Amino acid sequence: MTIALVTGATSGIGAGFAERYARLGYDLVLVARDEERLRTKADELRDRWRVAVEVLAADLSSDDECARVEARIADAVRPIDVLVNNAGYSLGVDLVDSDVEDEDRMLRVLARAPLRLTKAALPGMLARNRGTIITVSSVAGIISYNTYGAAKAWALKFSQALSLRVAGTGVRAIALCPGLVHTEFHQRSGVDASAAPRFMWLTVDRVIDECLRDLAKGKAVSVPSRRYRLVVGIGAKLPANFTARIARNRGVKRHRRGTPT
Helix, strand or coil: CCEEEEECCCCHHHHHHHHHHHHCCCEEEEEECCHHHHHHHHHHHHHHHCCCEEEEECCCCCHHHHHHHHHHHCCCCCCCCEEEECCCCCCCCCCCCCCHHHHHHHHHHHHHHHHHHHHHHHHHHHHHCCEEEEEECCHHHCCCCCHHHHHHHHHHHHHHHHHHHHCCCCEEEEEECCCEECCCHHHHHCCCCCCCCHHHEECHHHHHHHHHHHHHCCCCEECCCHHHHHHHHHHCCCCHHHHHHHHHHCCCCCCCCCCCC
16 A cells, blocks of 8 residues: 655645546545545545545644644554645735735745655655655745745755755655646735736646656656746846846736746
């Protein structure tokens, strides 16, 4: 029996990973805040793929609720073979205009939770000499211009460091850095991405396909699609104040343009 645990599993990239691993025959542990949506998603996956699905409703910004997920991951009787650190959101507003408590909660979900869940998973995976940890970062983590991007930059560097640590073992780690993806992300974050060019949008399936392909190749970072690899290649060479100015001009502060997922 192989088990994949996915955070933020009710929609978007998280739901896509849950569907993909169910299709591959993995049993699942689905984690998200909304228990009703979790149970609906679990029922869909059980009926379609005939796999076992556990539901674990938890707000990963909460110490106690995050600890419950950690305990499930560390359970040696029902070990987790794949951990997908996907849960996340953007405030859709820059640091000057945001509320510090909102910033703290976002940082807990985007950075602290992946750290704690990975720490819970790693000892068992290393002992069994097998396991996969996928951490969803973002193109915004490579070309950072707001606190969402800063948190995703941490997730990216954390996953890269983890890849180095597990090199030569049966454990694999990869950071997934998508750009704009057709999900609920922007609507739920209160940002308007309608002006983004159509050709810059990716489907969830394509993002997951490229991530798993890069994982199989042993890559530490996956940036889905050539267009975003080009964006990252150019953007990484630009001065930080230049990319920040572009972001401001595009209305990130005023919710006119979307933050990459």
